[in-house]
Amino acid sequence: MAVPQHERIAKCTTEFVGTMFLCLTVALSAESSSIAAIAIGCVLMVLVYAGGHISGAHYNPAVTFAIVVAGRGKITAMDAIMYVMSQLAGAIVAALLSWALIGQAAAAYPALGANVGVGPAIVAELVVTFALCSVVLHVATTKAQANNSYYGMAIGFTVLSGAISVGPVSGGAFNPAVGLMSILYGGSAAANVWIYFVGPLAASILAGLCFRVCALEEYTDTPKQIQALIAACVIEAVGTMFLCFTVGTAAGGGSFLAPLSIGSALMVMVYMGGAISGAHYNPAVTLGLLMRTYFGALDDDFSIKKAALYVPSQIVGAAIGTFAAWAVMESNASVGYPALPSSTDIIAGILGELLGTFLLVYVVLNVATVKELAGNSFFGLAIGMVVTSMACAIGPVTGGAFNPVVGLIGVFSLGAGASISNIWIYWVGCPVGAILAAAFFRLQNYSEFEKEDDGEQHFMRHASHEKDKEKFMCYAQGSHRGLKKKKEVNEV
Numbered sequence: 001m002a003v004p005q006h007e008r009i010a011k012c013t014t015e016f017v018g019t020m021f022l023c024l025t026v027a028l029s030a031e032s033s034s035i036a037a038i039a040i041g042c043v044l045m046v047l048v049y050a051g052g053h054i055s056g057a058h059y060n061p062a063v064t065f066a067i068v069v070a071g072r073g074k075i076t077a078m079d080a081i082m083y084v085m086s087q088l089a090g091a092i093v094a095a096l097l098s099w100a101l102i103g104q105a106a107a108a109y110p111a112l113g114a115n116v117g118v119g120p121a122i123v124a125e126l127v128v129t130f131a132l133c134s135v136v137l138h139v140a141t142t143k144a145q146a147n148n149s150y151y152g153m154a155i156g157f158t159v160l161s162g163a164i165s166v167g168p169v170s171g172g173a174f175n176p177a178v179g180l181m182s183i184l185y186g187g188s189a190a191a192n193v194w195i196y197f198v199g200p201l202a203a204s205i206l207a208g209l210c211f212r213v214c215a216l217e218e219y220t221d222t223p224k225q226i227q228a229l230i231a232a233c234v235i236e237a238v239g240t241m242f243l244c245f246t247v248g249t250a251a252g253g254g255s256f257l258a259p260l261s262i263g264s265a266l267m268v269m270v271y272m273g274g275a276i277s278g279a280h281y282n283p284a285v286t287l288g289l290l291m292r293t294y295f296g297a298l299d300d301d302f303s304i305k306k307a308a309l310y311v312p313s314q315i316v317g318a319a320i321g322t323f324a325a326w327a328v329m330e331s332n333a334s335v336g337y338p339a340l341p342s343s344t345d346i347i348a349g350i351l352g353e354l355l356g357t358f359l360l361v362y363v364v365l366n367v368a369t370v371k372e373l374a375g376n377s378f379f380g381l382a383i384g385m386v387v388t389s390m391a392c393a394i395g396p397v398t399g400g401a402f403n404p405v406v407g408l409i410g411v412f413s414l415g416a417g418a419s420i421s422n423i424w425i426y427w428v429g430c431p432v433g434a435i436l437a438a439a440f441f442r443l444q445n446y447s448e449f450e451k452e453d454d455g456e457q458h459f460m461r462h463a464s465h466e467k468d469k470e471k472f473m474c475y476a477q478g479s480h481r482g483l484k485k486k487k488e489v490n491e492v
Contacts, residue, residue: 003076003078003079008078008079008082010054010055011054011055011056011079011082011083012055012082012083012085012086013086014051014054014055014057015051015055015057015058015059015083015086015087015090016086016087016089016090016093017051017090018047018048018050018051018055018057018059018090019059019060019086019087019088019090019091019094019177020090020091020093020094020097021043021047021094022040022043022044022047022059022090022094022175022178023090023091023094023095023177023178023181024094024097024098025039025040025043026040026094026108026109026110026178026181027094027095027097027098027107027108027109027181028098028101028102028107028108029108030108030109030167030172031106031107031108032106032108034256035257036163037160037163037164037167037172037257037261038160038257038260040159040160040163041156041157041158041159041160041161041163041264042156042160043156044059044155044156044159045152045153045155045156045157046152046156047059048151048152048155048156049152052140052151052152055083056074056075056140057152058083058087058136059087059090059175059177060087060132060174060175060176060177060178060200061083061084061087061088061175061176061177061200061201062129062132062133062174062175062176062200062201062203062204063132063133063136063204064080064083064084064087065080065201065204065205065208066133066136066137066204066205066207066208066211067080067136067137067141067208068080068208069204069205069207069208069209069211070137070141070208070211070212070215070218071208071212072141072218072219074141087177088176088177088180090177091177091178091180091181092180092181092184094181095107095109095181095184096184104185109171109181109182109184109185109189110170110171110172110173110178110179110181110182110196111171111182111188111189111192112169112170112171112192112195113168113169113170113171116169116170116330117330118192118195119327120169120170120327120328120329120330121169121170121171121192121195121199122170122195122198122199123199123324123327123328124166124169124170124199124249124328125166125170125173125174125195125196125199125200125203126199126200126202126203126206127166127203127242127245127324127328128158128159128161128162128165128166128172128174128203129174129175129199129200129203129204129207130203130204130206130207130210131158131162131242131265131268131269131272132155132158132159132162132174132203133203133204133207133208134207134210134211134238134272135154135155135158135268135269135271135272136155137207137208137211137215138211138214138215138271138272138273138275138276139151139154139155139271139272140155141218142215142217142218142275143217143218144215144217144275144276145271145275148377149377150271150377150378150380150381153381154267154268154271154272154380155268157264157267157268158264158265158268159174160260160261160264161246161250161260161261161262161264161265161268162174162246162261164250164255164257164258164260164261165245165246165249165250165253165255165258165261165265166249166253166328168253168255169249169253169328169329170195170199170328171196173196173200174200175196175200176196176197176200176201178196179193179195179196179197179200180193180196182196210234210238213230213231213234214231214234214235214273214276215231215276216228216231229306229309231276231277232276232277232278232306232309232310233277233309233310233313234313235272235273235276235277235279236273236277236280236281236310236313236314236317237313237314237316237317237320238269238273238317239269239270239272239273239277239279239281239317240281240282240313240314240317240318240321240405241317241318241320241321241324242265242269242321243262243265243266243269243281243317243321243403243406244317244318244321244322244325244405244406244409245265245321245322245324245325245328246261246262246265246321247262247321247325247336247337247338247406247409248321248322248324248325248326248328248329248335248336248337248409248413249325249328249329249335249336250262250336251336251337252325252329252334252335252336253329253336254336258336258391259387259388259389259391259392259395259400260388262387262388262391263384263385263386263387263388263389263391264384264388265384266281266383266384266387267380267381267383267384267385268380268384269281270379270380270383270384271380274368274379274380277310278302279380280310280314281314281317281403282314282360282402282403282404282405282406282430283310283311283314283403283404283405283430283431284357284360284361284402284403284404284430284431284433284434285360285361285364285403285434286307286310286311286314287307287431287434287435287438288361288364288365288434288435288437288438288441289302289307289364289365289369289438290302290304290307291434291435291438291439292365292369292438292441292442292448295438295439295442295449296449297369297448297449298448298449298450298451314405315405315408317405318405318406318408318409318412319408319412321409322335322337322408322409322412322413323412325409325413326413332413332414332415333416335409335413335415336409337399337406337407337409337410337413337415337420338395338398338399338400338401338406338407338409338410338426339399339410339415339419339420339422339423340398340399340422340425341396341397341398341399344397344398346422346425348397348398349397349398349399349422349425349429350425350428350429350432351429352394352397352398352429353394353398353401353402353425353426353428353429353430353433354429354430354432354433354436355394355433356390356393356394356398356400356402356433357402357403357429357430357431357433357434357437358433358434358436358437358440359386359390359437360383360386360387360390360402360403360433360437361433361434361437361438362437362440362441363382363383363386364383365437365438365441365445366441366444366445367379367382367383368383369448370445370448371447371448372447386402387402390402398425398429399426401426401430402430402433403426403430404426404427404430404431406426407423407425407426407427407430408423410423411423
């Protein structure tokens, strides 16, 4: 069915304006503001909210390409071509407008950091763009997450996190249109523009293919049990990978915004994968949810066998994230990882990790598993910001893992012997904190363990998709966000 011309014009102008303001924010703030990453992530967030119902709010050729690779007829070939042309045009206009406002010399553009090689830059662009495209596909195009109100925040904060963690390395484009601004500056800047096409576009292919493996209900009404289990394990590995990659690069880079980058990475991964695996990404969280079942929560199906598959998946993800961070930082000595400071004794280290993990699991259980909060959209924000808060408060005392596999980053990156000799505290303090949080949750939420007539539970991974009834974590919806009456509008 042919798309009406006025509708295509509306979509393309939306893509043009959205990409223009995204790129303009990059050009005006990246060199002049210490919190430019926040400005860039937030402007993308508001633009996604503003334009999603019209064009889907891609603002990025890599996102458009990922949606094409994922298939399902979300966008026509002609629209995809027109979108990319509009996005690239918006980027060039934005660069020129920044020159008019502050002058060419003061305007910023994506560029490799000092002494950064091509390889590390491509890996940085690939990993963050893969995360970005994966978030877009899962939070804004699936039935399982229909009608949510967090999609813009999840997308914008993925870029915010990446801009902090690897922006100083690759220039932090994660978007061929943003990278295209560099071509106007000539010299080495123009010569390296291809990096911002190769890395992000390769990432879009990987994200689209991974989506096909994980978002089973988008392709079949009756996925096999083994397929669902594989999908859950892949999501656990992907989410843990991006979290550990962000720890390794953001903490390794020494940015004062590193806690925000790490917490944001967890937040967006929770929103991305919650409908598939429950988005644990942490053996302590898995243990806390297993204890919830053990304590007698109603209608749970989270078994010890599934937990036994989740934890290895998380460890594999942590290893991949660490090696990717190593590739970006170019030296294992530059990869950041949790380590007990010499000024902290073992008992204080264990106590600190116990308290931080207690709060994390306590929040997970209360915001994402209880009937009283069914339908909320803040669960990912709440979970991610626990890590940001505790990284600031307890991190200087213990190293701030609150996650046993995050503690393994030092092992995988071959950290100095003295600094990783106490890694075991993260495998003691964190699980104990998780068990105590589950016990406290049992005390708090008696109704979750009391027999009820309907027996319906909304429990992270245990939420299931039913025909004509969508459930996501503690979220239940019946219609897809962005659907107009009798007419589907392409999602982000």
